Amino acid sequence: RINGERLWKSLMDLAAIGATEKGGVKRLALTDLDRQGRDLVVKWAREAGLSITVDQIGNVFMRREGRNPALPPIVTGSHVDTQPTGGKFDGNYGVLAGLEVVRTLNDQGIQTEAPIEVAFWTNEEGSRFVPVMMGSGVFCGAFSLETAYAAVDTEGRSVREELARIGYLGDQVPGQHPIGAYFETHIEQGPVLEDADKVIGVVPAVMGLSWYDCTVTGMEAHAGPTPMGLRRDALQVATAIMQEVVSIANRYPPYGRGTVGMVEVFPNSRNVIPGRVKFSIDLRNVNEALLNTMHEEMLAFVARTRTESGLGIEVERVSYYPPCPFHPDCVEAVRAATDKLGYSTMDVVSGAGHDAIYAARVAPSGMIFVPCKDGISHNEIEDAQPAHLEAGCNVLLHAMLARAGR
């Protein structure tokens, strides 16, 4: 069993770096604060006897040698960067749970057959630089190192120069680091476990995601003198599409998701009929065929609306990854560890993307969820119970031990 108090203390110490007034953390990828966070974790890892490797995209692997160094390591990890209004647990928990597993093995003098590694991946959040899940994405070849290097923040600073500046531009070619199996613990970021009053979520899969930008173009005109029948009201047409995005998701329960999160209205003046509305569409499903059906239904609705309204409507897909079922062996390892430890449990499909979906492209992978308060994440009020974080870490310990061999 791991030491829950030590885990909690490490979480709080790390959360002090970039702590916000409202109790959250702001530690954007590749900033000075990210460096401080990374340095603290690396210092702790060295103190625990781990050796450090950094790859060219700044992913960090912290290794505890196995009896058989030729075996590929059993890896766990997550990320230490946060959202601009982020919490203490998102990502950070997965990294420090891995460190706690290592500390526990040290305490107990347990040597594993395969090496054990704790990783943290660069820029999972995608808040400062896109694409999201950058480090793991480059690692598994989802996109190139050049693409990632070229990404710039709003002030024009590139990923490559910021990696060099904070001292995390490593030598190793991403993806050349072997992985025997990958486990990631994470807060659920949703309300399912809390609603069902369960401690451990076994994650069979992560939903596929399809992101779009939609722009409706009508004609700006004065809200008073323009008769209803002569209007080309971009917002009226856009809101019909926004309603449909939610309806589409509702037609595909339980794993259909449809969200409009971002809206810009031009010129955004009280007495001007909007001439242009730009908004985001986020569709998700755990079933690839259904996600594709949702995609087709959305495009069909847009086409119909375009014809009926006569307005210009453009939809551009800006991100896509398919659903990611985790490897049955890893899912079963998590389930077995949970049962052995006697925690209440249920399967929880992940609605959020995680580094594990990219790791899963190069190695058998699995995830362990624990509840977070009110299901809230990406928010400074994000919170989790020490007992739940401890339970997830115990499950991680036993799943990794089962896989690495004692």
Add this chain to the structure above:
Amino acid sequence: RINGERLWKSLMDLAAIGATEKGGVKRLALTDLDRQGRDLVVKWAREAGLSITVDQIGNVFMRREGRNPALPPIVTGSHVDTQPTGGKFDGNYGVLAGLEVVRTLNDQGIQTEAPIEVAFWTNEEGSRFVPVMMGSGVFCGAFSLETAYAAVDTEGRSVREELARIGYLGDQVPGQHPIGAYFETHIEQGPVLEDADKVIGVVPAVMGLSWYDCTVTGMEAHAGPTPMGLRRDALQVATAIMQEVVSIANRYPPYGRGTVGMVEVFPNSRNVIPGRVKFSIDLRNVNEALLNTMHEEMLAFVARTRTESGLGIEVERVSYYPPCPFHPDCVEAVRAATDKLGYSTMDVVSGAGHDAIYAARVAPSGMIFVPCKDGISHNEIEDAQPAHLEAGCNVLLHAMLARAGR
């Protein structure tokens, strides 16, 4: 008949002050540019032999004496301030048409029985300082001089200090200036005349207007892990209300108007379910009972939606003026002048608010509309034909002569 070329030249000369690259004008109320615009009009008025009075809210009255100075003057006018992305004609046309009437009377040596005055009212647009139609509003007592003085721009400068700074803080108590009758020429700011291919719009009335701020409060949550059934999606609820605003207006043709022009979404992030949406509602009708019905239907829909969704919805009325029917004598004077001159004509209810609705509270009033290109206004591409502007000015001349007596 007035001199159309002279009118056009004055319009273009005035439009040079604050001219924008896209061919529009940016001359916000009480700025240095507004002063330059005011000074040019006052200089032209002096050259035409008019005497100048400025009141305490900066309204300017430029007087041509009548045979009977004891009679209240027949007044025409509008405003010289513009929107931030305004055009050359909105307001400015009404002032310079008045000046052209005076110049024509001078050319022809016509003396009127009652005095003739050309007025420009302070801050009609309301872009820099609210409330809109400030000068005429104070003049007729719709709100107090103190309220207007206290209005500040986004940089904290008040109406009173800006009036003093640009030299237009006059002595006369607003409203103590007598008005025998008021006429205002204006571009239509809508597409009705152009669609019907008519030159002169006789304006029987201005629609009443009711403005609201609506705020829907749900709960921010992650777009992926949050099941559809557990969401409190503020945008989903807000867009239903936005659709209804348009539906309500469509139920009351031909003069119902419903517009949502301004929308703000929080936190406005692609993968976060919106926790709060704030938007404007603009309802108009020329019939006060119907405008009230529209108001009630909107509130009823909001109440129903609040109950059904369980989300917080607040609606606050932020502006209201009732429909303003113009005085039958003034409407008839405009119609008679139009018929006499042989211009094609139709009645056009004004959907936009104008200084004339406040003038109408203290004197018989009427308006004359001319077409503007594609019905577009509050836009740098606002345009109008010289022949139409000339026609409107001729109608103004004859309507004023009929009222003032030769």
